[in-house]
Amino acid sequence: MEQKELAAFTNEELLQEAKKVKSTNIYDAVIIGSLIGIALYSTIRNGFGLLTFLPLVYLPIAARNRAKKQEVESLLKERDLK
Template sequence: MEKKILSELTDQELLQEAKKRKSTSITNAFLIGFLVGIVVYSVAKNTWGFLTLIPLFLIYKLVNKSKYDDKELENILKARGLK
């Protein structure tokens, strides 16, 4: 499926995209919490290695991806007066 440019979507499609991204952000929050738990456990057990570094890298990627994607959608929704 081809990814559409957000500015070309209709109002209804934008609202559906906002719902989809909200559920994605909840899933990302759960994953980030789980990965932080792994890091805390690893530090508590004095294990510093891949068990700690991989979750830190994944947390960084999840946070950065969601931050940039959501800003564009939020701006378009405000411009159209939908939110």
């Protein structure tokens, strides 16, 4: 399925996308917190290993989500929807 570009969204679709992005921030925070906890536990328990660097794997995904959030917010501001 092809994903539409955000600028081509209607106002209603953009508002729905803003709601999705808001919940994505909460999920990102929970996932990163959990991964850091796992990494700390693993490091304390077994020393440095593969799980120590596990949070670094998720950082590009979180960065992409943050960039999308900024784009949605700028479009909302541009269209005076927020």
